[in-house]
Amino acid sequence: MSAAILAIGTELTRGELVNGNARWLGERLTELGFTVTEHVAVPDDAERIRGTLLRLGQGSKVIVCTGGLGPTSDDLTSQAVADALGVALVRDPASLAKIEALYRTRNRVMPAMNAKQADFPQAARILLNEVGTANGFAVAIGGAQAFFLPGVPREMQFLFDTHIAPQIAGLAERRSHQVHIRTYGLYESAVAQRLSDLDRGGAKHDPRVTIGYRVTFPEVEVKVLAEAAAGESLQDARVLAERVAEEARALLSDVAFGSKNDSYPGYVARLLKRAGLKVALAESCTGGLATKLLTDIAGSSEYVIGGAVSYANTAKVALLGVSETLLREQGAVNEAVAREMAEGALHKLGADLAIGITGIAGPGGGSPQKPVGTVCFGLARRDAPTQTLTEVFPGERETVRTFAAYRALRLIAGVAAESLDAAKSTRGS
Amino acid sequence: MSAAILAIGTELTRGELVNGNARWLGERLTELGFTVTEHVAVPDDAERIRGTLLRLGQGSKVIVCTGGLGPTSDDLTSQAVADALGVALVRDPASLAKIEALYRTRNRVMPAMNAKQADFPQAARILLNEVGTANGFAVAIGGAQAFFLPGVPREMQFLFDTHIAPQIAGLAERRSHQVHIRTYGLYESAVAQRLSDLDRGGAKHDPRVTIGYRVTFPEVEVKVLAEAAAGESLQDARVLAERVAEEARALLSDVAFGSKNDSYPGYVARLLKRAGLKVALAESCTGGLATKLLTDIAGSSEYVIGGAVSYANTAKVALLGVSETLLREQGAVNEAVAREMAEGALHKLGADLAIGITGIAGPGGGSPQKPVGTVCFGLARRDAPTQTLTEVFPGERETVRTFAAYRALRLIAGVAAESLDAAKSTRGS
Numbered sequence: 001m002s003a004a005i006l007a008i009g010t011e012l013t014r015g016e017l018v019n020g021n022a023r024w025l026g027e028r029l030t031e032l033g034f035t036v037t038e039h040v041a042v043p044d045d046a047e048r049i050r051g052t053l054l055r056l057g058q059g060s061k062v063i064v065c066t067g068g069l070g071p072t073s074d075d076l077t078s079q080a081v082a083d084a085l086g087v088a089l090v091r092d093p094a095s096l097a098k099i100e101a102l103y104r105t106r107n108r109v110m111p112a113m114n115a116k117q118a119d120f121p122q123a124a125r126i127l128l129n130e131v132g133t134a135n136g137f138a139v140a141i142g143g144a145q146a147f148f149l150p151g152v153p154r155e156m157q158f159l160f161d162t163h164i165a166p167q168i169a170g171l172a173e174r175r176s177h178q179v180h181i182r183t184y185g186l187y188e189s190a191v192a193q194r195l196s197d198l199d200r201g202g203a204k205h206d207p208r209v210t211i212g213y214r215v216t217f218p219e220v221e222v223k224v225l226a227e228a229a230a231g232e233s234l235q236d237a238r239v240l241a242e243r244v245a246e247e248a249r250a251l252l253s254d255v256a257f258g259s260k261n262d263s264y265p266g267y268v269a270r271l272l273k274r275a276g277l278k279v280a281l282a283e284s285c286t287g288g289l290a291t292k293l294l295t296d297i298a299g300s301s302e303y304v305i306g307g308a309v310s311y312a313n314t315a316k317v318a319l320l321g322v323s324e325t326l327l328r329e330q331g332a333v334n335e336a337v338a339r340e341m342a343e344g345a346l347h348k349l350g351a352d353l354a355i356g357i358t359g360i361a362g363p364g365g366g367s368p369q370k371p372v373g374t375v376c377f378g379l380a381r382r383d384a385p386t387q388t389l390t391e392v393f394p395g396e397r398e399t400v401r402t403f404a405a406y407r408a409l410r411l412i413a414g415v416a417a418e419s420l421d422a423a424k425s426t427r428g429s
Numbered sequence: 430m431s432a433a434i435l436a437i438g439t440e441l442t443r444g445e446l447v448n449g450n451a452r453w454l455g456e457r458l459t460e461l462g463f464t465v466t467e468h469v470a471v472p473d474d475a476e477r478i479r480g481t482l483l484r485l486g487q488g489s490k491v492i493v494c495t496g497g498l499g500p501t502s503d504d505l506t507s508q509a510v511a512d513a514l515g516v517a518l519v520r521d522p523a524s525l526a527k528i529e530a531l532y533r534t535r536n537r538v539m540p541a542m543n544a545k546q547a548d549f550p551q552a553a554r555i556l557l558n559e560v561g562t563a564n565g566f567a568v569a570i571g572g573a574q575a576f577f578l579p580g581v582p583r584e585m586q587f588l589f590d591t592h593i594a595p596q597i598a599g600l601a602e603r604r605s606h607q608v609h610i611r612t613y614g615l616y617e618s619a620v621a622q623r624l625s626d627l628d629r630g631g632a633k634h635d636p637r638v639t640i641g642y643r644v645t646f647p648e649v650e651v652k653v654l655a656e657a658a659a660g661e662s663l664q665d666a667r668v669l670a671e672r673v674a675e676e677a678r679a680l681l682s683d684v685a686f687g688s689k690n691d692s693y694p695g696y697v698a699r700l701l702k703r704a705g706l707k708v709a710l711a712e713s714c715t716g717g718l719a720t721k722l723l724t725d726i727a728g729s730s731e732y733v734i735g736g737a738v739s740y741a742n743t744a745k746v747a748l749l750g751v752s753e754t755l756l757r758e759q760g761a762v763n764e765a766v767a768r769e770m771a772e773g774a775l776h777k778l779g780a781d782l783a784i785g786i787t788g789i790a791g792p793g794g795g796s797p798q799k800p801v802g803t804v805c806f807g808l809a810r811r812d813a814p815t816q817t818l819t820e821v822f823p824g825e826r827e828t829v830r831t832f833a834a835y836r837a838l839r840l841i842a843g844v845a846a847e848s849l850d851a852a853k854s855t856r857g858s
Binding site for chain 2: 223
């Protein structure tokens with residue numbers, strides 16, 4: 001069952017505002033089982049609104065339209081709908097009384113222009129807005145049920161959830177199930193390359209299955225969508241999606257870390273918590289980003305002790321005890337410094353493990369030997385020798401910093417996973 | 430001259446992602462003088478993409494299309510365009526070589542599926558993407574010039590600014606001028622309230638002038654748009670916009686810090702640089718966010734020495750020398766601790782000024798005396814007594830952390846501005 005979303009407002013088409021209403025409605029309609037075939041935004045232009053409504057009325061079963069129900073001269077939705085239907089606008093006394101009452105509770109007199117908000121196309125069904133001035137309304141346009149809501153997100157959401165969702169929920173039969181697999185550590189194309197092996201099992205050639213990708217850099221989400229074929233139930237789709245997702249997870253076992261709404265920092269935080277490990281960080285080029293990512297998560301004081309952002313060399317010496325001679329003789333970006341930063345943080349803060357990050361985020365500071373993007377990592381542990389490594393990340397300053405901070409989180413995750421494995425095999429023995 | 434924006438991706442129509450690209454393009458096209466008549470988003474569905482392109486080709490002079498140029502099976506844009514034009518896809522050797530070279534610089538072999546990103550509709554003009562894998566392309570569809578760009582915002586923006594804007598700028602006659610005023614320190618409604626005084630000068634009732642707002646939390650941007658009336662020139666619109674903007678800036682003098690593309694952290698960085706001051710930060714509840722914001726800016730090593738993220742009390746003691754007795758007796762969130770954190774960072778790191786931040790970001794840790802959102806700040810200076818203050822910020826963890834980090838930046842900005850004023854008056858005497 002197909003649905004379309006129409007947003008009205010020149011502030012949208014001019015790019016003064018992001019169309020968050022369309023995103024919200026797209027998610028809700030999808031959850032209800034609709035296939036959302038189109039989002040459209042048009043300016044406050046009665047002819048365009050009218051034309052778009054007539055067009056969408058041809059191909060959709062449901063149209064949800066937001067905006068243009070205000071009191072000002074550029075609010076044209078009701079008139080455009082009336083024109084599209086070839087009917088008149090009719091004033092609704094109950095709506096007018098409601099608006100006047102709202103103004104009275106604010107000790108104000110309703111401005112005359114607001115009366116317009118009580119005008120609706122003849123035969124429209126009025127949708128009572130209990131959280132704002134403008135009531136919504138519903139009409140039939142072509143083959144579609146069309147709903148008109150104010151653009152204020154809170155009011156739009158209230159009206160949709162109260163008046164529309166209950167009414168249209170029965171129209172769409174939810175026929176698909178989606179499983180989300182979140183990954184970190186590979187580019188989107190490499191993730192897809194891995195999943196090309198799914199072809200062999202036939203899953204990717206199964207017309208019921210769609211594999212989608214979403215990048216929230218540097219994480220890549222894989223979406224396995226299964227749609228029930230004719231004669232199948234939602235449960236069949238669910239079973240199919242889960243089976244393909246399991247295959248996909250197996251192919252991505254080294255990079256898959258969670259499902260929808262998970263984040264890699266959140267995953268690392270959970271590992272640390274389960275392993276009972278406390279981490280310290282010594283960051284130079286990342287400027288606090290790795291620590292920020294780990295402490296974005298509520299309850300992070302359980303596993304983050306803290307750390308130093310040792311941007312200048314003097315800070316590396318003063319906070320972490322990095323050797324001045326080393327810095328003078330070899331500079332700040334090398335594995336020896338990363339090692340001393342990590343070990344300094346470990347000992348100063350009494351952590352179980354500590355990370356040192358020093359590198360060249362750019363745009364300046366690169367050289368042929370050490371190009372922009374070069375980042376050295378130290379990983380110090382209370383119970384194991386310190387490891388160091390160097391990576392050269394592509395991209396600009398922000399990209400390099402994000403790559404480097406996530407790489408540090410991956411080092412932390414490795415230690416936590418190892419520790420959990422060891423605990424498991426001890427219990428097992 | 431009319432322009433339309435088409436975004437391709439099921440993640441958009443399903444509401445998994447907000448369509449930020451359409452907003453960005455809407456703004457840019459408007460600035461170039463185009464009337465943006467429609468934003469459309471459609472799923473990864475070749476037939477819908479084709480149909481929508483043919484429809485938009487009827488009414489628009491320019492179509493900018495984003496997304497669906499990736500390497501995976503759900504990336505269908507090039508094929509849909511070829512179908513719309515009735516031509517074949519042709520592999521472009523230069524594009525293929527570029528993608529292969531990109532992989533080589535990362536010491537990797539290009540996955541076979543990426544070759545698809547070198548396929549373009551016959552006779553398409555290729556738009557070189559110097560910041561990513563997927564090149565864009567341009568074709569004529571109906572009466573429109575149509576441009577196809579990757580959905581990755583950074584790459585899309587680069588391609589638009591580099592290849593499209595210069596080419597289409599001459600098509601539209603620019604009749605409006607917009608001035609952007611960036612502010613930090615007030616909510617959007619409070620900014621609007623301040624500007625209601627513009628009414629008195631008539632600017633807000635001038636039909637040529639529109640005042641718009643855009644929130645990028647916690648910053649609020651004011652946009653003053655002036656459109657030339659019949660018989661007026663672009664220069665008339667520019668003069669009008671600048672005059673109203675000047676009035677607006679006067680009403681917002683304590684919170685306005687810059688114009689378009691400025692950010693508050695960038696502004697604070699500039700102040701520090703001009704004042705020749707070096708800053709250190711000691712962060713607890715903000716977990717490195719304030720340092721991260723200041724070091725987001727290239728060249729930040731000139732004015733950021735570094736700092737400590739002293740999340741745990743042990744870190745406050747070990748890195749900053751905060752008194753254990755104080756922490757034991759009064760806890761971690763109070764102005765005395767904020768003072769010792771700031772002074773510890775100042776002295777350890779030899780900074781000109783240092784900030785201490787300790788608070789309760791939530792969701793846990795609040796009490797009736799110190800609710801979630803309570804944050805204490807210390808501001809230590811080499812040449813002045815330490816100041817402390819406490820704020821209670823509304824909202825959830827992320828909001829509180831952002832409020833607190835920005836508040837710290839404002840304290841830093843205050844010192845830098847004072848120092849610059851003092852230098853000015855010394856020079857003046």
